[in-house]
Amino acid sequence: MYEKHILICAGTGCISSGALDVEEALIEELKKHNLQDKVRIIMSGCHGFCEKGPLFIVYPEDIFYCEVTAEDMPELVEEYLVKGNIVERLLYKDPTTDKRVISHEEIPFYSKQMRLVLRNCGVIDPENIDEYIIRGGYSGMKKALEMEPIEVVNAVKSSGLRGRGGAGFPTGMKWEFAYRSQNDKKYMVCNADEGDPGAFMDRSVLEGDPHAVLEGLVIGGRAIGSDEAYIYVRAEYPLAIKRLRTAIAQAEEYGLLGKNIFNSGIDFKINIKEGAGAFVCGEETALLASIEGERGLPRPRPPFPAVKGLWGKPTCINNVETLANVPLILRKGADWYSSIGTEGSKGTKIFALTGKINNTGLCEVPMGISLREIVYDIGGGIRNGKKYKAVQIGGPSGGCIPEELLDLPIDFDSLTAKGAMMGSGGMVVMDEETCMVDLARYFLSFTQNESCGKCTPCREGTKRMLEILLRITQGKGEPEDIPRLEKLAVSVKDSSLCGLGQTAPNPVLTTLRYFRDEYEAHIFDRRCPAGQCKDLLTYYIDAELCIGCRACIKACPAEAITGEKKEPHVIDEAKCISCGACFDKCKKDAVKTK
Amino acid sequence: MCECHETAAKVEESFEYDRLESLLQGFLGKKGAMVPILQAIQSEFGYLPRPAMEYTAKRLRIPVSRIFGVATFYAQFHLHPRGKYIVRVCRGTACHVRGVSKVADRMQELLGVGVGQTTEDLKFTYEEVACIGACGLAPVMMINDKTYGKLTTDKVKGILKDY
Ligand SMILES: Cc1cc2nc3c(=O)[nH]c(=O)nc-3n(C[C@H](O)[C@H](O)[C@H](O)COP(=O)(O)O)c2cc1C
Ligand code: FES
Numbered sequence: 001m002y003e004k005h006i007l008i009c010a011g012t013g014c015i016s017s018g019a020l021d022v023e024e025a026l027i028e029e030l031k032k033h034n035l036q037d038k039v040r041i042i043m044s045g046c047h048g049f050c051e052k053g054p055l056f057i058v059y060p061e062d063i064f065y066c067e068v069t070a071e072d073m074p075e076l077v078e079e080y081l082v083k084g085n086i087v088e089r090l091l092y093k094d095p096t097t098d099k100r101v102i103s104h105e106e107i108p109f110y111s112k113q114m115r116l117v118l119r120n121c122g123v124i125d126p127e128n129i130d131e132y133i134i135r136g137g138y139s140g141m142k143k144a145l146e147m148e149p150i151e152v153v154n155a156v157k158s159s160g161l162r163g164r165g166g167a168g169f170p171t172g173m174k175w176e177f178a179y180r181s182q183n184d185k186k187y188m189v190c191n192a193d194e195g196d197p198g199a200f201m202d203r204s205v206l207e208g209d210p211h212a213v214l215e216g217l218v219i220g221g222r223a224i225g226s227d228e229a230y231i232y233v234r235a236e237y238p239l240a241i242k243r244l245r246t247a248i249a250q251a252e253e254y255g256l257l258g259k260n261i262f263n264s265g266i267d268f269k270i271n272i273k274e275g276a277g278a279f280v281c282g283e284e285t286a287l288l289a290s291i292e293g294e295r296g297l298p299r300p301r302p303p304f305p306a307v308k309g310l311w312g313k314p315t316c317i318n319n320v321e322t323l324a325n326v327p328l329i330l331r332k333g334a335d336w337y338s339s340i341g342t343e344g345s346k347g348t349k350i351f352a353l354t355g356k357i358n359n360t361g362l363c364e365v366p367m368g369i370s371l372r373e374i375v376y377d378i379g380g381g382i383r384n385g386k387k388y389k390a391v392q393i394g395g396p397s398g399g400c401i402p403e404e405l406l407d408l409p410i411d412f413d414s415l416t417a418k419g420a421m422m423g424s425g426g427m428v429v430m431d432e433e434t435c436m437v438d439l440a441r442y443f444l445s446f447t448q449n450e451s452c453g454k455c456t457p458c459r460e461g462t463k464r465m466l467e468i469l470l471r472i473t474q475g476k477g478e479p480e481d482i483p484r485l486e487k488l489a490v491s492v493k494d495s496s497l498c499g500l501g502q503t504a505p506n507p508v509l510t511t512l513r514y515f516r517d518e519y520e521a522h523i524f525d526r527r528c529p530a531g532q533c534k535d536l537l538t539y540y541i542d543a544e545l546c547i548g549c550r551a552c553i554k555a556c557p558a559e560a561i562t563g564e565k566k567e568p569h570v571i572d573e574a575k576c577i578s579c580g581a582c583f584d585k586c587k588k589d590a591v592k593t594k
Numbered sequence: 595m596c597e598c599h600e601t602a603a604k605v606e607e608s609f610e611y612d613r614l615e616s617l618l619q620g621f622l623g624k625k626g627a628m629v630p631i632l633q634a635i636q637s638e639f640g641y642l643p644r645p646a647m648e649y650t651a652k653r654l655r656i657p658v659s660r661i662f663g664v665a666t667f668y669a670q671f672h673l674h675p676r677g678k679y680i681v682r683v684c685r686g687t688a689c690h691v692r693g694v695s696k697v698a699d700r701m702q703e704l705l706g707v708g709v710g711q712t713t714e715d716l717k718f719t720y721e722e723v724a725c726i727g728a729c730g731l732a733p734v735m736m737i738n739d740k741t742y743g744k745l746t747t748d749k750v751k752g753i754l755k756d757y
Contacts, residue, residue, distance in 0.1 A: 013730045016741035050730025197686030197725035235633070235670055237727065238739075276629055277669030279724065293628030295667040311625065352729060354688035360730035392687065426729075428687045442690050446724065452667075555748060557703065580696055581747050 002040040004081065005059040009122060011046030011204060012239065013361075014053035018069060019043075022054050025070035029077040039081060045208015047122035048362035049109055052092065055122075057104065064104040065090040095358065095380060109359045112377045114340070116348050117324045118364045121208030126243050129250040132211040138256055140330030144219040145264040152223040153179050156326065159334035160346035165191055165282075165319030166397065166423050167499070168345070168412040171326075174316060177306035178224035181314035186226035188217050189291070189310065189317040192233040192240070193275050193282040196395030197446065199426030201350040202320035204362055206233070206240035209324065210247035214257065216323030218268050219330055224316050227267045232287055234275040244272055279396075279450035283498050284317045286452070297454050298498035321350055321425070341367035345411035349422070355392075355429035356383045365410070372406040375429060386431035390514070394423025396443045396450075397503030399510030400436065419510045421503070435532035436515040437522050441469040443507040447500060458501025461492035465508060474535045477523035486512065531593045534578045538594050541582075543568035545590035552582035552591060601675045601716065602643070609645040613638065618653055628654075628664055632671055641672040669723075677712045677719035679757050681705070683735040686725030694733035698722065700747045701735070704754060717757070 006026070010019050023043060030036045047055050052066035058080070068076065068090055079085045091100040092107055104110050115121075124131035132138070144152050157172025178186060190213060194202040206213060217229045233241050248270050251257040259267050273291050280286045281296035288310050290296035309315025325347060329337045338346050345367040351374065354360050358380035365374060371391060375381070382388050390400040399420030401408065408414055412422050430439070448462040465488050468481050489505035496502045512519060521527045528536040541552070541561075548566040560576040563569030571582070571591075583591040617634050621627040631654075635646050642665055651658035665671045683698045702708055705718050712719040728734045731743025742753055 012726075012728050012741065013743075016728050016731055016734070016743045050728070053730075194727075195724070197684075198688040198729050199725070200727040200729055203727045236723070236725075273626075274630070274633065276633065276671065277723075278667060290629065291626055293626040293630075293664070295664050352688075354729040354732060355691040360688075360732075362730075395687065426687065428691055430691055434691055439691075442687070446685075450724075557700070579699060579747075581700075584693075584696070584747060 003038045005040050005042060007042045007044045007047075007055075007057045007059065007122065009045075009047045009053060009055040010043035011050065011053075011122075011207060012200070013046065013050030014055060017050075017053040017067075019054040021070040022056065022068055022073065025073035026077070029073045030081075033077055033082055035077070035081060042125045044123065045121045045126045046204040046362060047104075048113075048118065048204070048364075049107075049359065050361040051359050056090075062103045062105075064092055064102065064107070066092050109361070109363070109378055109380065112365070112369075112373060113363050114348050114366045115364045116328060116340075117205065117212070117321060117350060118208070118362070120212065121204060124209070126208055126210055127246050129211060129247065129254060129256075132209070136331060137211055137327070138215055140327035141215045141218050141222075141256070142262060143330050144222045145262055145266060147222075149179060149223050149225055152219060152330070155334045156223065156329060159329045159337040160341075161322065161325055161329060161337070162345060162412060163319055164321035164325070164349065164422075164425070166394075166421070168422055171318065171322055174306065174318070175220065175223045177304065178226075178314050178316040181224075181307055183314050185228075185313045186224055187310045187313055187315040188220045188224065188226050188229035189284075189287070189315055190217055190229065190231040190320060190323055191282065191284065191287060191317055192231055192237075192320045193287060194234060194237075194320075194424065195279040195282040195450075196397075196424045196426045198354055198392075198428050199352045199395060199424050201352055201362060201425050203237050203240055205320050205324050205350075206237065207243055210240075210243045211251065212324040212327055213244075213320055214247055214251055214270060216318075216326035217270060218257070218261070219326050220316060220318060220323065221268050222266065224314070226316070227269065229268070229270045230273050230291055230310070231270065232273045232275055232281075232291060235277065241272060241274065248272070278452070279446075280452045280498070280500050283500060286498070287317065288315065295452075297452050298500075300497060319424075342409065342411045344413050349410070349425060351425045351427045353379050353427050353429070355427075356386065356431040356434070357381070357429040358383055367411045368409045370407050370409055371401060374410070374427070375406070379429065382429065382431050386433065389430045389432050389434055390436065392428040392430065392439065392507070393426070394421040394506070395426045396447050397421060397499065397506055398423045398426075399506045400430075400439070400514060401510075402514040419506065419513060421506070433530050433532065435473075435528050435530035436511045436518045437469065437528075438473050438530075438532050440508045440511045441466065441473050444469055444504065447504040451500060451504075455495075455497035455501065457492050457495040458497065458504065461488055461496075462501070462504050464488055465492070465505065469508070472519065472522045473528075473533045475522070475526045475533070477519075479523060481523060482512065482516070482519055534580075537578050538573060539571050539576055539578060539580070539583060540573075540592055540594060541569050541571055542590045542592050545588050547588055547590075549587070551585045551587065555581040555585040557581060605639065605643050605675070606645050609643060609649075611645075611649060614646050614649055615653075618650065622653070628661070629668070632661070632665055636671060641675050644673075675712070675716070677716050679717060679737050680719050680721060681735060681737050682721045682723045682726070684724075684726045684728075684733065685722045686729060686732075688725075688729035689732040689734055692732040694745070696747050697733050697735070697745045697750060700750050704751060 056065040162168040286296040286298040546568040
């Protein structure tokens with residue numbers, strides 16, 4: 001019997017912060033103290049609080065240590081596991097009160113969340129099916145197999161669940177279309193392509209709770225009458241792929257997948273397909289082409305995949321997070337589910353909170369929560385005491401939400417009304433030092449690059465828009481550029497073949513709507529108010545503030561800075577390449593831009 | 595001729611068709627196998643050598659242009675040999691907002707190559723990707739399978755020293 005369980009977060013974030021070294025050192029220390037049979041180490045999925053990783057939680061006491069390193073292990077084992085003294089310095093410190101807290105429930109990052117889909121993430125060992133089952137896993141599937149298909153469809157319909165992959169299409173309705181399609185073969189497809197740069201919700205669910213997605217797929221299969229599914233995962237997620245393979249093998253061994261599940265006479269097979277790196281393959285028709293082994297080009301709809309999908313058969317495509325919601329709906333009932341959230345958007349949503357925010361990581365919140373609560377309560381506010389400028393939500397298809405809309409409730413319809421969209425759930429926070437024109441340029445260069453080239457408005461339109469934006473950020477903007485951008489944006493939106501082109505102009509349109517003055521400053525005053533656009537910047541050193549520490553001289557790759565020790569330094573404008581290395585390095589904020 | 599062309603020439607001159615054939619055996623007759631086949635070829639040879647694509651086309655009885663079309667569509671596939679270490683700098687949104695461009699500039703300067711290029715000694719290939727999924731630690735890069743987070747321009751040099 002184990003006396004203690006130690007959960008070490010083995011999500012991608014914590015692994016890059018050194019979680020595996022921590023594990024190794026811990027094993028070593030446990031052996032030294034002969035504790036290896038008393039303490040069980042569980043390498044869990046993502047806990048969400050990536051900022052403070054690696055995370056290290058001890059049960060049954062529920063003690064939350066963060067930012068632990070391999071070097072901390074001797075002390076932690078000796079002091080805590082042997083002597084029973086909590087190691088204060090490794091506890092989370094609340095930045096507002098400066099107090100150390102013991103349990104994760106006392107940390108505002110967690111206490112404001114409602115972790116339903118993420119309930120198992122970071123709690124169970126994702127490579128052990130028993131832990132999933134003990135926590136109620138596969139009971140929703142069991143129920144579904146005892147119900148008639150149309151009853152399953154109706155349960156999901158009345159839960160109000162809407163797709164989490166971007167568009168927010170009602171899941172029950174999608175299932176009903178596929179259910180009504182007559183065919184001897186139908187497919188379920190899980191979209192795990194997660195192409196939105198800056199988002200990692202689906203990855204964390206797959207890595208931390210893979211069985212929930214499998215269970216969702218079987219339930220979907222029962223509803224629409226399908227016996228085979230594909231999970232389309234990006235190849236950039238090797239850990240997710242590995243955990244899915246393990247999960248499928250375990251479920252097959254337990255008779256929860258494969259032939260005659262639960263003696264119900266129903267078969268279900270799940271295959272994994274690795275994506276190969278193309279954003280457009282997240283679009284459902286392109287995704288199907290890619291599974292078929294072709295170039296991932298979208299095609300016009302109708303016919304919708306529910307009628308004619310994979311290899312011409314009726315197919316239902318759902319996002320990872322959507323599917324992970326499904327087992328809960330079956331288990332706890334549609335009424336329970338629809339009691340959470342707002343009128344038009346039920347349940348919770350997972351967001352990847354990143355950018356200039358204190359607590360980066362993953363959070364799951366009930367629909368309808370305000371942006372302010374997410375940014376300030378969960379996210380802990382803006383980094384380095386800077387000022388909030390905007391949140392970019394919905395990735396390359398989404399838009400920017402300015403300060404005056406911070407109290408906007410986050411749900412599908414409110415976001416769309418403001419020109420943004422829920423998208424997959426990436427939420428990138430920006431402060432006064434982010435240039436909104438440069439951000440629009442960034443997104444456009446992304447979509448332009450990822451445009452598959454099949455339809456002209458998207459292929460050519462995004463290119464022309466990008467040229468204009470580039471010119472503006474280089475200080476060569478023309479007064480007519482703003483109306484030109486607006487006109488092009490509308491044409492691309494209206495006439496593109498697939499969602500990629502139809503939404504590509506959104507980042508430009510919302511920044512024009514809420515941050516027009518920044519565009520004007522670039523064009524008319526040849527100035528970048530955020531101090532980001534290289535071509536519009538000249539760096540200089542404020543002689544009053546400079547203490548002559550030579551840090552900038554060492555940092556400068558162009559040898560453009562000169563000066564004696566303890567004397568103010570100077571930048572030679574002719575040599576300066578505006579790389580900003582000196583600006584980053586200076587501890588006294590003496591390097592300025594004009 | 596640079597070394598990467600030399601390597602390519604070497605691989606392609608004495609191309610080991612047996613190795614390819616035994617690899618293809620696992621896929622023949624399966625539907626939707628083109629992408630997995632190319633993935634397998636790439637993991638076997640490190641890139642997609644031209645003779646491999648030509649031979650595969652023959653075996654699958656499809657025009658080589660179709661294989662080429664698929665190979666050039668996806669970012670994952672490479673038509674030229676790559677370095678021993680693949681440096682992938684993230685250009686995702688979170689990393690962009692936290693100033694990855696400066697890190698990317700510095701990296702290219704240190705390696706002396708641009709995006710998609712390989713150093714002459716075939717040691718490093720420099721690439722940019724759309725998101726590594728470790729956005730909480732932005733700016734982020736990977737060298738082969740190891741992820742480095744919270745990067746700054748002056749950390750880069752030290753990291754490269756380890757290779
Ligand atoms: C360009 C583009 C990229 C997309 N990328 C994704 C993606 O990465 N993941 C995803 O689940 N849906 C993505 N979608 C949405 C899918 O087309 C589809 O609507 C979704 O997978 C349906 O699942 P849901 O109903 O469960 O949301 C994308 C759409 C477009 C137009
Ligand atoms: S944006 Fe860089 S890791 Fe996601």
